[in-house]
Amino acid sequence: MVSANYQRIWHTVMAVPPGRVATYGQIADLAGLPGRARLVGKALGHAPEHLKVPWFRVLRSDGKIAFPPGSDTACQQIGLLQEEDVAVLNHRVRLKQVQWQPDLATLLQGLPY
DNA sequence: AGGTTGACGAAGT
């Protein structure tokens, strides 16, 4: 039995389209959990593989990758982003260019709550 | 039950 909060977070992240990114805080807000950005990170760490949650599209509020530079996870994330033509420079993405602007109506439809 | 943790964030220096 997994927490309902985790599931809501997973589903919200799944709504982020390819080529766009979101921040931990933004996901928390959209998931109905304002102020719980840290929970988003934890939830992503426990996401079941079969859901195919695009965890790599989630960044810190300043656009930086959340993992230490050079770590395996960070390198993997950068690679996945670049495959979607999201530019990563100095461990950071320019949010102004690629940050997700969710269509709330559409989003709420796809969400299980 | 109570203490610790952490894929965060905002504000300050």
Place this chain on the structure above:
DNA sequence: CACTTCGCCAACC
């Protein structure tokens, strides 16, 4: 910019 400090709070010991 980089770095610190502090607030946050569900999940997990």
